[in-house]
Amino acid sequence: MVTMRRIISAGQIRCRFNSRLLILAAAVVFVAGGCRGKGGKTVIEGSFPFAMNQKVVCFHMNSSELEPVDSAITDDKGRFRFTLHTDFPEFYSIRFEESKKSIVLAVHPGERIALVSPVKEYWKNYTVRGSEDSEKVSELVRNQELYQEDFKALAKTFYDSLYSPRFAGEIKPELDSAYRRLVAEKKEFARAFVRKNCSYLAGLMALYQQVPSAGLSRSEPVLRPEEDYIYYHMVDSALNALYPASTPVRMLRSQMIAWDEQKRAKESYVARAGKGMPAPEIVMLSLNRDTVQLSSFRGKVVCLVFWASWDQKSRALNKMLRQEYFRLNPN
Template structure:
């Protein structure tokens, strides 16, 4: 859920920075260098002002050229490129315009010298024109969010602030949804252009991507497959393709893990030594409802949950409830001290004391602790990561 709270104090200029520092330079199969020309007219330029042309290579800006703006506000760049390239035209680090140059293009730009990124009008560069068109729509969305920020600031001391915030969250979500739809349409209309690749990475606020990799995965796949076929030697396309291969492999792995540890699956068996060194199998608890709980003495949230487990164990153990607790501790001393301090010694404790190298970590795909699974009498997973009141309610549903 997109939260307005997250972006209240973020500046709209951030999105242009993200665009400008887009980490890929466009490379196509060699076709020989061709000359490009950029002619510009900047209204209100101060005398002796320089304008710089930097090439976007990786995450770095590579200086390409610089010229002094004439008394009439005009400037001109010429050069040769073999492939389409992203460049930044800038007067200062915060006053810039990102452009997409094609070999042989003759681009003309007119803008206000104090805000070239927001005021630029471009001819002779279709790719740049599309980027400007997209960013103008994005800036409109950013301004709408800023208006919500003004409402928040005006109501911050209001007694009904929580209600106001909920309404602002809803309005912010509408703005994001609208921008998401616009981005989808933009990609549909420009699927065979490199600007579609850039659109995948647009953000409406820091770390708030317009496209959601889960909900919009098909757009990532379509851009990848289309551009990989059109421009197989393009470095950004190859980078995107590599990222997609990794992502899809991870999704396949997650699906496989879900098949092993998802709801309805029989929990993979565990056989680890207990406090006395005797091997205790998880499967030995069949016939009972079992909480399989992964914890460690060094894990504060785990320790905070243990008193709740003690209460529930005392309440439901005689009715057929068991706890099989697996520690990811590194030392026997820490493990046993944690059990003693939390008074959890009544149930089953096992550990190989291998920390994150424990065999149970990949077996259950554990990314963090606490992590838990509730098993039925046949060892099937019926719930996961229940804690506090939710676990109490589930056990009451089963036993009461």
């Protein structure tokens, strides 16, 4: 009996011990699971010797504006430090108050980021450590700066040569060729960068890079959604699986949904208004401010032209159409 009781007691002890282990393990799992997604403290430190005793501001890059989250005065060696609480990967920027240029960072929770730049044009030449995503952003920014210099050189040559007798026949064709080559190179770089970094915020940033338009008067995206949709989809799929609550990721997701809806609407419209199908109703104002409906011309031959007053080709076409109109309607 004594032996049996000892065996039973030992079994009970082992059972209680195992139960306690299970409870402890469950508690560890619960704590670990409960901490997931709560973010952490992120530290951003900088050393900019040229910027002693200057105000530096840290901004959170929201959907439509820069939200200042902290500021500091650099010490006599140009050093500063920000401590942030970040829940999800987000874009932040660092800017000295006297400058209009920023350093963009792709900040992940818990990172300790170190920025160093020995030059006054810090946004062109800086190093970043402690954040793999931000290092990739700096690679993207450096590439953008190089191409911006090339485009500026093209623009300068364009305007300097505008009144040259050789402009139309020689200079402009050469500039057009150089412009197309630069855009093609930049596009290929952006595509390769996205393919390699689609699971980083830097890959998302690459989607929205800009280049000057052909007229060098405005900017346009390097990667156009209608031509490069696969790259937007690549980044959206990767980041939405990793960081669905991140602000820039949610913005991209919203854009993708809108583009998909537009694509479906366009396909539906083309199916309903294909060649040989009745034209959809169009309502507009005449030059006399009268309402005109396309359906009011049913049974007549109608030439419908969409043009813009700022477009040179449109103006030339409009002039030709006016001449043709008065030729056919002399009265």
